[in-house]
Structures are given as structure tokens and as C-alpha cells.
Amino acid sequence: MEPREIDDIDLSSCRDEGSFRFSEADVADTDDKAAVAEKAAEPVAAAERLAAVEAGVPEEATDAELLAAPERGSVDELLDAGAHDELDAMRHSTAHVMAEAVLDLFPGAKLGIGPAVADGFYYDFDLPRAPTSEDLEAIEARMRESIAADHRFERKEVSFDDARAVVEGAGQSYKVEILDDLAARAKAAGEPLPQVTFYEHGPFSDLCRGPHVASTGKIGPFKLLSAAAAYWRGDEKRPMLQRIYGTVWKTEEELKDFLWRREEARKRDHRRLGVQLDLFSFHDVSPAMAFWHPKGQRIWRTLETAMRELQARRGYEEISTPIVVSERLWRQSGHWDLYRENLFIIEADKQLFSLKPMNCPESTFIYRSKRRSYRDFPLRFSEFGRLHRYERSGSLSGLTRVRQFIQDDAHIYVRQDQLMDEIQALLGEVHEAYGWFGLKPRFSFATKPDKAIGDPALWERAERLTMEAFAAADISYQLKPKDGTFYAPKIDIYIDDALGREWQMATIQIDLTMLAERFDLTYDDENGKAVRPVAIHRAIYGSLERFIGILIEHFAGAFPLWVAPVQAVVIPIADRHIPPAQELAGVLRAKGLRVEVDGSDSRMQNKIRLAQEQKVPYMLVLGDREIEGRTAAPRTRAGEQQPPEGWEALADRLAAEAAARGA
Numbered sequence: 001m002e003p004r005e006i007d008d009i010d011l012s013s014c015r016d017e018g019s020f021r022f023s024e025a026d027v028a029d030t031d032d033k034a035a036v037a038e039k040a041a042e043p044v045a046a047a048e049r050l051a052a053v054e055a056g057v058p059e060e061a062t063d064a065e066l067l068a069a070p071e072r073g074s075v076d077e078l079l080d081a082g083a084h085d086e087l088d089a090m091r092h093s094t095a096h097v098m099a100e101a102v103l104d105l106f107p108g109a110k111l112g113i114g115p116a117v118a119d120g121f122y123y124d125f126d127l128p129r130a131p132t133s134e135d136l137e138a139i140e141a142r143m144r145e146s147i148a149a150d151h152r153f154e155r156k157e158v159s160f161d162d163a164r165a166v167v168e169g170a171g172q173s174y175k176v177e178i179l180d181d182l183a184a185r186a187k188a189a190g191e192p193l194p195q196v197t198f199y200e201h202g203p204f205s206d207l208c209r210g211p212h213v214a215s216t217g218k219i220g221p222f223k224l225l226s227a228a229a230a231y232w233r234g235d236e237k238r239p240m241l242q243r244i245y246g247t248v249w250k251t252e253e254e255l256k257d258f259l260w261r262r263e264e265a266r267k268r269d270h271r272r273l274g275v276q277l278d279l280f281s282f283h284d285v286s287p288a289m290a291f292w293h294p295k296g297q298r299i300w301r302t303l304e305t306a307m308r309e310l311q312a313r314r315g316y317e318e319i320s321t322p323i324v325v326s327e328r329l330w331r332q333s334g335h336w337d338l339y340r341e342n343l344f345i346i347e348a349d350k351q352l353f354s355l356k357p358m359n360c361p362e363s364t365f366i367y368r369s370k371r372r373s374y375r376d377f378p379l380r381f382s383e384f385g386r387l388h389r390y391e392r393s394g395s396l397s398g399l400t401r402v403r404q405f406i407q408d409d410a411h412i413y414v415r416q417d418q419l420m421d422e423i424q425a426l427l428g429e430v431h432e433a434y435g436w437f438g439l440k441p442r443f444s445f446a447t448k449p450d451k452a453i454g455d456p457a458l459w460e461r462a463e464r465l466t467m468e469a470f471a472a473a474d475i476s477y478q479l480k481p482k483d484g485t486f487y488a489p490k491i492d493i494y495i496d497d498a499l500g501r502e503w504q505m506a507t508i509q510i511d512l513t514m515l516a517e518r519f520d521l522t523y524d525d526e527n528g529k530a531v532r533p534v535a536i537h538r539a540i541y542g543s544l545e546r547f548i549g550i551l552i553e554h555f556a557g558a559f560p561l562w563v564a565p566v567q568a569v570v571i572p573i574a575d576r577h578i579p580p581a582q583e584l585a586g587v588l589r590a591k592g593l594r595v596e597v598d599g600s601d602s603r604m605q606n607k608i609r610l611a612q613e614q615k616v617p618y619m620l621v622l623g624d625r626e627i628e629g630r631t632a633a634p635r636t637r638a639g640e641q642q643p644p645e646g647w648e649a650l651a652d653r654l655a656a657e658a659a660a661r662g663a
């Protein structure tokens, strides 16, 4: 299922990007099979609901929107082949060919569903045993025969009763269930039994809505990737099926490139590197909430410090608001009605509270704590807010989908005449911050949707000013007409990581009415008249958890010097070199560098290997000669040997390199 577009600044962390999905098959190699099944089947429902709350879509419209994506485990989902373009149609067609091969090799196998997914396809089978890698090879070989035979895909429309008789006669009980669900739904709606389509190729026929390629010969180079357990309809009370994943492309080149990216992504997987580099862990006492180890926390603080420094320079005022907030506020904001099942609810003093899922409403209390004048603006309230959202797929370990995260959030209140300057400055902030990591942000600008609220003239003005801000900042962007939220034009920020995967990062929303109206914010204009400010919601990193997860994968754990949790390791050759090594570490630490001394009894080569595995930027080996001259010859993690330098000069150089925040 495709994750749906989500409209809110505060949701970046909830979003499962398409690009992340391509490692779905990799995930399948882990032992958390149930979680994998759930991940594959689950839409980003919580995020959608929150988006609906944020977007303030009228309730009816919201329901309609939610229905637009087939509901999890619904009969529509089961019948959706995921074939929405030509490549997907080929992928889904390959799933049919795989099912043909599996039936051939495992007579009596029962078929679940086999849609196209990002980068490939899968099919769920009820098999007597889990398929081995030899089985996958045999299935592939059998598939090649079917492709060589170039069977045509023939669409056949049959009556419901005939279809049911066919699948029942074939012993395909899961398909019978799908048909019975269709019938039950038709009956409930007072409609006649629907016509049903089959697609046949060669000896194989499958209940399916299509579409497919013309014939099996049109299927490109493919490979089966893995097999993993998956519950029927994503329901742990239902039978456990075997899901076989495969990938197929138009050219050998694309297939090779994909397999390389997949292997590289596996190596860079932040969950794997998080353990290897001792950055964070997850524990089932707090599902889907990260425990930050000292080194992970150093990264965290480093990013936070850099953002605080930027914000101080830009005139932000940092605030901090409570995490536990009365239901009264969430009723006012609309979350209580639409988003309640995703709130962590607490009872105290005979009242209900929830852990905050976002910071927006609380900043308004600080706004309203005094009378505001047109002279006070821009008013930039930043907050590293700790947010909690109850996500169903909480059993997944990983930083990109968590139930607790911290955002570098800000709510900026401006007068309309300040909008353009402020947006231009925000674009500059984004450029600066992403530049620290060597990332080039790309922007899209989404304009007024049809169901927008608020003054059309204000919309027109805000959109024009935003475009002028882009022009003034000399930044290009992709226009997304009618794609804004109902209350705000918005700017989305994207990056491509080192593997060419696109990530949607943070969002800037120019909130024309929502916060100001719903929370009754005003200021006194030049004539003493109370008017509404414009509120800009912005986060630059978005969720720090997610941002760090992406950084880990982008850099494959080899962080730039300024981010690296350990920037240098001093390696004494013999025990007698340990005290001078401590002294060198002290010289470096005095310049603010994060330094460790490897005083273990391992051999020097082992110490170097360990530091390399830990991706420490600099290794400083100390022996008699270096100590005598108070020098050190840095060795980089890439293996480059640099010339010896005096300790103080080295400390100054590394400190300057770190302070420059280059990637």
C-alpha cells in the first residue's frame, strides 16, 4: 500500500517514505516476522488521521478521504494489485508468474494475494514449509520457462457464482474468502452480486482486477529476494503465510543497480549501525521509543546545539511547554475527536490528559500571555518538544517510525507585511542547516486546495509573497497546485541521500488562519485595532530521531568530524605511553574535541581496526618518538596517513575543522 501524502509539518517523523520501503524486503530478513507482516500491510493511518485534524478537513470529507485508500485487511485492499502504472503492471504480472511456478513446485499450495509494491512485488502463499533459498532458485528457473513461453495474459469476466465454484473447486480457500467478503458487502449495500474477473496465462489463472502486461514475454529481468512469514490479512489471529518478495525491472542495468542499492542499504541500515556504533537501542518496556546511549546522545546534542546556535543568531526565543496536557486543549484543537486513538491518555485528579502529539496549540498560551503589538513581530518561539504518538506498528525497531520523538519545532508569528522576508530567511535557514551535512535541499510549494478556508485575498497574497521569497532567495522549487493544507500554503523540503533515495524532510507552513482563529490570537495594529497574526509552523530537522536515522544511513555511520560522537582516538603503542596519551587527549579536549584513549591491552593493529570499525575520523598513534617530540601523525578512517604535527597545532586544526561544520 502506498503511504498517502500527509500535509503537516509535525508529521515528518510519522511518514514512511517510499524510499524507505525499498528496504522492505531487507527487513524481511530480520527475525521480527510479525512486525514485518504488519509493516507491509499497514497504512500510515495515525499520520493520516493527524493530518486530517491538522488540515481541519470537515469530518465528512475526512471520512471520504480515509476511505480512498483501501482499508487494511479489506476486500478492496486484497483485490488491489498495486498496478497503477506500466512498471507496476509488469511487477504484478511477475507475481502471477511466480504463483504459477510455486503451484507447480508445491502442489496444493494456497494463494493469498500478490500485489506490486515499491521496487517489486510479492505473493503470499500457504505452503507446507518455509521456502529455502534453493526453493527460490527453483521457482526462478520455473518462472524463466513461463516467460520464455510468452503466454498471453487473458482477461475473463465471469459471474460471481461461477467464480466461486472455480476457486472453491481448486481448493483456494483464501480466494473463496475474498469472494465471500465481496458478496457480503454487496448484500449489505443492497446490490447484486458483482461480476468477477480472472486473468489467465498459460496454465495459470488468478482472481484479479489487473491490469497486466500483454504476455509473460514482456516481463523484464527479475530476481526473487527473500521469503518471510506474513499473517493472512495482516491479522495475527489468522494463518501465517509465506510471503515471497521479488523485484523486476525493464533492463538488466536497472536490476543490477537496484540490487546494489539494496545491498548497500542493508549495510547502511541504521538499526544495524545503531548497534554496531553503540548509538541507541530499543527495549520492549517502551515500545518504539529510543534509548539513547552516550554516543548517540552526543550526536543528538551536537545537532541540537547547532540548531540552537542558528536560532539564537536568527532571533528565536526558546520556549518549553508541558508534555501532559488536558483533554480540554485537545478538544479545542480537534485532536480529541479525530485523533484520540493515537493519543497516549493519562488519568489524574479525575481528569483526562494526554501526552502531547504536537507543540502547536501550546505555543499559543505563551503568545496570549501578554498583549501583543505590531511592534513585537516577528515573534519566533522555538521548542525542542518531546512528542508522543501512539502508532500501531510500535513493535518495529528503528528511528524512522517511533512513538516518541523530539522536534526542532518553531512557531513564528508575523504581520502580513513581514511574510516575504521571513520566508526568505527560513529558506536560508534550511539551506544553511542542510549544508552542515553536505545535503542539498530541494523544495516544493503547495498552493490553495479547493476546500481551503480563510480569506481568498489573503491566500493570494501569501502565495505571491512566498513565490517572491523563492525568487529573492534565488531558489528554484516545484509548484504543486492545490496541494496545500486547508489553512496554509506549504513548502516541503526534500533531500536525496547518498544512495539516491528521496526523503521528505521538514515542512514550512504559512498558517493563515488556523492557530490564530482557533486559539483567538490577535495583536494591536498601528491604529490600535485587534488583528490576527500569521503563524508559520516550521521544523528544519523535523524529528531528531528520524533525522539521525537518515544521517546514519546517508553517511553509513562515518559522520563528518563535527557530528562524530568520538572525533579522535589516541592509541598508545605500549602501556608506558598511556599517561602521555591521556595528556594529548587533554590537549584536544581543551579545544572542545570529543576524544578517547584506547588504553586496552590489545595490539596496536587491533586498536586501529576497532577505531576504523567505529568510524572514528582520526586515529593518533603514540610511541616513543611522537611523545619525545610532542607530535602526532593522524591517520584518517579512510586510511590516509597525515604528516606529524605538534599537539597544540593539531588540536587547533581539528577544532577549526569541527567548528566549520563541513561534511
Ligand SMILES: [Zn+2]
Binding pocket: 081, 092, 093, 096, 199, 206, 207, 208, 209, 210, 211, 212
Ligand atoms: Zn493480477
Ligand SMILES: [Zn+2]
Binding pocket: 009, 010, 359, 360, 411, 537, 538
Ligand atoms: Zn505547529
